[in-house]
Amino acid sequence: MPELSGVHPAWLPPEAFRAIGSRRTLVLGDDVLADTVRAEVAHACARYGGTLHDDRDGAYDLVLALDSEAGVGPEGFVLSRHDGATTVVAGGPAGLLYGLFEVVRRGETAFGADLPAEAHRPALRRRMLDHWDNIDVHPVMGQVERGYAGGSIFWREGGPRDLTRVRAYGRLLAACGINAVAVNNVNVHATEARLLTDRLGEVAAIADELRPYGIRVHLSVNFASPVALGGLATADPLDDGVRAWWARTTERVYATIPDFGGYVVKADSEGQPGPFAYGRDHADGANMLADALAPFGGVVHWRAFVYDHRQDWRDRSTDRARAAYDHFAPLDGRFRDNAIVQVKNGPIDFQVREPVSPVIAAMPDTRLAVELQVTQEYTGQQKHVCYLAPMWREVLGFRPWGPDGRTVADVATELVAVSNVGDDPYWTGHPLAQANLYAFGRLAWAPGLDPADLLDEWIGLTFPVAGDPGRLRRILHEIMDGSWRTYERYTAPLGVGFMVRPGHHYGPDVDGYEYTPWGTYHFADRDGVGVDRTRATGTGFTGQYPKPWSDVYESPAKCPDELLLFFHHVPYGHVLHDGTTVIQHIYDTHFAGAEQAAAMRDRWEKAAGDVPPELHARVRELLDEQVRSAREWRDQINTYFFRKSGAADAHGRRIY
Ligand code: GCU
Numbered sequence: 001m002p003e004l005s006g007v008h009p010a011w012l013p014p015e016a017f018r019a020i021g022s023r024r025t026l027v028l029g030d031d032v033l034a035d036t037v038r039a040e041v042a043h044a045c046a047r048y049g050g051t052l053h054d055d056r057d058g059a060y061d062l063v064l065a066l067d068s069e070a071g072v073g074p075e076g077f078v079l080s081r082h083d084g085a086t087t088v089v090a091g092g093p094a095g096l097l098y099g100l101f102e103v104v105r106r107g108e109t110a111f112g113a114d115l116p117a118e119a120h121r122p123a124l125r126r127r128m129l130d131h132w133d134n135i136d137v138h139p140v141m142g143q144v145e146r147g148y149a150g151g152s153i154f155w156r157e158g159g160p161r162d163l164t165r166v167r168a169y170g171r172l173l174a175a176c177g178i179n180a181v182a183v184n185n186v187n188v189h190a191t192e193a194r195l196l197t198d199r200l201g202e203v204a205a206i207a208d209e210l211r212p213y214g215i216r217v218h219l220s221v222n223f224a225s226p227v228a229l230g231g232l233a234t235a236d237p238l239d240d241g242v243r244a245w246w247a248r249t250t251e252r253v254y255a256t257i258p259d260f261g262g263y264v265v266k267a268d269s270e271g272q273p274g275p276f277a278y279g280r281d282h283a284d285g286a287n288m289l290a291d292a293l294a295p296f297g298g299v300v301h302w303r304a305f306v307y308d309h310r311q312d313w314r315d316r317s318t319d320r321a322r323a324a325y326d327h328f329a330p331l332d333g334r335f336r337d338n339a340i341v342q343v344k345n346g347p348i349d350f351q352v353r354e355p356v357s358p359v360i361a362a363m364p365d366t367r368l369a370v371e372l373q374v375t376q377e378y379t380g381q382q383k384h385v386c387y388l389a390p391m392w393r394e395v396l397g398f399r400p401w402g403p404d405g406r407t408v409a410d411v412a413t414e415l416v417a418v419s420n421v422g423d424d425p426y427w428t429g430h431p432l433a434q435a436n437l438y439a440f441g442r443l444a445w446a447p448g449l450d451p452a453d454l455l456d457e458w459i460g461l462t463f464p465v466a467g468d469p470g471r472l473r474r475i476l477h478e479i480m481d482g483s484w485r486t487y488e489r490y491t492a493p494l495g496v497g498f499m500v501r502p503g504h505h506y507g508p509d510v511d512g513y514e515y516t517p518w519g520t521y522h523f524a525d526r527d528g529v530g531v532d533r534t535r536a537t538g539t540g541f542t543g544q545y546p547k548p549w550s551d552v553y554e555s556p557a558k559c560p561d562e563l564l565l566f567f568h569h570v571p572y573g574h575v576l577h578d579g580t581t582v583i584q585h586i587y588d589t590h591f592a593g594a595e596q597a598a599a600m601r602d603r604w605e606k607a608a609g610d611v612p613p614e615l616h617a618r619v620r621e622l623l624d625e626q627v628r629s630a631r632e633w634r635d636q637i638n639t640y641f642f643r644k645s646g647a648a649d650a651h652g653r654r655i656y
Pocket of ligand 1: 145146186187266305349377
């Protein structure tokens with residue numbers, strides 16, 4: 001529990017441990033994680049005057065003990081309180097750690113009224129963050145691809161960093177339930193490819209820092225490594241020499257890092273090498289790596305983000321939304337048990353609004369990880385407040401087979417997200433973006449949690465010494481609860497997506513991608529806008545969903561308004577369920593969204609006395625930028641559609 005100078009403690013300030021630190025605590029267990037729990041308690045006691053014990057005989061306020069028969073799995077625990085003692089009975093060492101952090105979250109409440117036994121266990125077995133970090137600093141992307149919080153916490157330019165901060169990072173992650181981290185970018189460049197071989201020591205050093213917090217390390221690898229690193233003539237997954245190379249290389253990895261998690265692979269996607277070059281498919285590629293990892297209990301995360309990024313915009317038969325399903329659904333049942341197909345939550349690419357990916361319902365015989373994007377590539381790049389938990393909650397609770405069927409959270413075996421963390425003093429650039437990281441971990445543990453409650457938890461832990469906690473809580477809820485929908489209002493309308501500046505993806509550029517090879521088009525003309533993905537007249541994408549959604553999405557009358565332009569090309573005069581026309585909806589939401597951004601900034605002024613002045617100033621500056629950017633979006637989008645359609649705003653507001 002290093003307290004790092006110049007680094008914000010996020011949701012684990014010393015005060016979060018006050019309730020535990022002032023009490024008598026017994027910790028039983030003799031594993032590295034039990035040692036971590038003891039160290040945490042001892043540290044808190046040193047500050048707040050409590051005591052740590054290891055002898056069963058005595059009266060304690062808090063007891064943390066192991067019982068493999070507890071019936072809650074290795075990461076679960078049973079929490080209860082009676083006769084003045086709070087007890088955590090953990091199913092395994094990790095459960096001890098998660099139990100401790102549950103007590104931290106509850107603070108004094110954990111030592112109040114009696115509590116009948118409550119069983120806690122994670123809904124998803126792996127709760128993982130993917131870092132898109134590079135060792136080298138890229139001239140355009142910077143060090144962290146799509147990173148908005150400075151450089152990497154693992155590497156400084158070209159070499160490893162002092163990793164003290166990584167230990168603190170692991171602690172924050174464990175406190176919200178995360179248990180795996182992939183340390184490097186899915187686009188594996190030449191330098192980073194070597195993390196698998198001669199630079200493996202750098203990965204081992206990171207693993208050493210994260211291990212005490214129950215976090216396993218995974219590595220993104222380049223599919224062509226046998227050629228690039230091994231000097232072989234081929235990377236064909238069915239070639240014996242290639243298979244032997246991976247087996248040997250993987251054996252060395254485990255000799256160095258015995259609890260290594262496994263590989264992450266982006267193959268045949270956006271220029272990354274893959275099995276297609278050898279006439280093989282994704283199952284061949286994934287299974288080869290799965291076989292190399294299996295003897296050591298490792299897994300391969302094989303990403304389903306595969307599409308043609310060299311599409312001709314004139315070609316109306318190709319639909320990027322279809323690509324992942326077309327590539328992967330036919331392979332269902334062919335992946336090994338330790339090959340996990342990792343699917344982005346939507347069919348395109350982390351837009352502010354997309355339907356749930358149809359791949360999730362199409363591979364019943366494959367282990368699936370759903371991938372979310374905590375880093376705000378398309379949702380304001382950590383300059384805008386955009387609390388994403390409400391979106392993730394919708395995704396996880398979506399029922400692909402209709403109201404009586406299972407949810408996405410039921411179908412997925414794992415939840416993965418692209419991290420939003422860098423070497424910034426607040427970890428996430430925007431201090432309020434910490435809430436997204438926290439909420440991701442908590443939702444991966446318990447997908448049914450309410451986003452507003454999670455925000456409340458985060459506020460309570462992160463801002464312990466605020467002047468008037470009630471007031472700050474209210475202000476933060478007013479700013480953050482609805483911030484995802486606010487962002488949606490002032491950006492691309494009704495699920496159509498993109499309209500961002502090509503390359504960096506920040507700020508509006510309505511036609512920026514319209515005539516590019518990337519497959520992200522809105523097709524606006526003088527009469528209407530949107531992508532026809534119907535079976536009747538469009539790309540047929542709606543047919544990738546099971547019923548009822550294949551029918552709901554097929555029909556412009558039934559399709560939810562917020563996804564209308566994702567599935568349909570409609571006239572500007574098309575009337576939405578709420579009675580407004582599409583064009584009037586565009587005007588209304590864009591005026592409203594920009595106004596709401598301005599209202600957020602006004603609200604934040606009222607929190608001036610409740611948070612540290614530097615934090616207040618940083619958020620205020622960022623809100624200035626959000627207000628400016630939201631106006632820019634409003635004016636570009638409204639003007640664009642006014643010029644295309646010639647339709648006047650019913651309220652006569654200023655459009656340029
Ligand atoms: C997006 C993002 C890329 C990233 C890719 C991926 O397209 O812009 O930077 O590499 O997703 O998920 O692989």
